[in-house]
Amino acid sequence: MRWIWIDKFIEFESGKRAVAIKNISLAEEHLHDHFPGFPVMPASLIIEAMAQTGGILVGEAKDYSEKVILAKITRATFHDLALPGDQLKLEASVENIADEAATIKGTVYCNDRVLGEIQMMFSHIDQNMGGLEFPEENFVFNEQFMSMLKIYRPDTSSNHT
């Protein structure tokens, strides 16, 4: 099972931008230790949510034929804390997409305010690693993950709202 850290997509423009939702619940165990008595979502996990949003955006742009791996967090700035009960809206826009890699610009909103800004870079590892070979199977967008993606599609998820 892949670790899925976003709840659904609410917007998706192929190759351009995607907006995903992450609901923060106090039931998530990491909040019990970070910090005891003062639960705050760690910035690294907000970055992970953006990486999943951006990674899927980048992967979809090439029909999931590439193995898309987070290669670099160019910049991450946070203006506020993300707390249990908050809903994060993660907007990722493609800045550049090439054969070997892609860059995205991400903005994290909470209650319509900008909570964080994140720039990151993804590598298409098969194109990029100086002859190093990876398994043929696409272990990033594997079958299980792709079936999870189906429920993210706005046209199907909107039926439940």
Next chain:
Amino acid sequence: MSLSREEIYEKVKDTLVDALGVDDDEVTEDARLMEDLGAESIDFLDIVFRLEKAFDIKIPREELFPGDNVLGDSDLIVDGKVTEAGLAQLTEQMPHVDFSEFAKDPDINKIGDLFKVSSILGYIEGKLN
């Protein structure tokens, strides 16, 4: 597009500050991208992307920084050293880089030292003018 060396330098500096998260006073012409500015392999691609945007040019892979066509070729690298044929190819491929010092001890691990801010300036200047 015609830009003076100072204008090019300013744009290159902004590019490196954004791509590598360094302070602008660290970006001197002599600064080495890897050793001094902490660039790693993925950063080279990031820099190429940003330069393409900043100068509205297309930078073919392998042109600005050495690529797999040399570094992954076992005829051009022997026992961790770049062979004469490898050096010839690099020199031809990258006229904006000064290989004379490197040629004395062409240890592959030192190849990163060749790439300085001034190499990027030279490359962009050649490209624009």
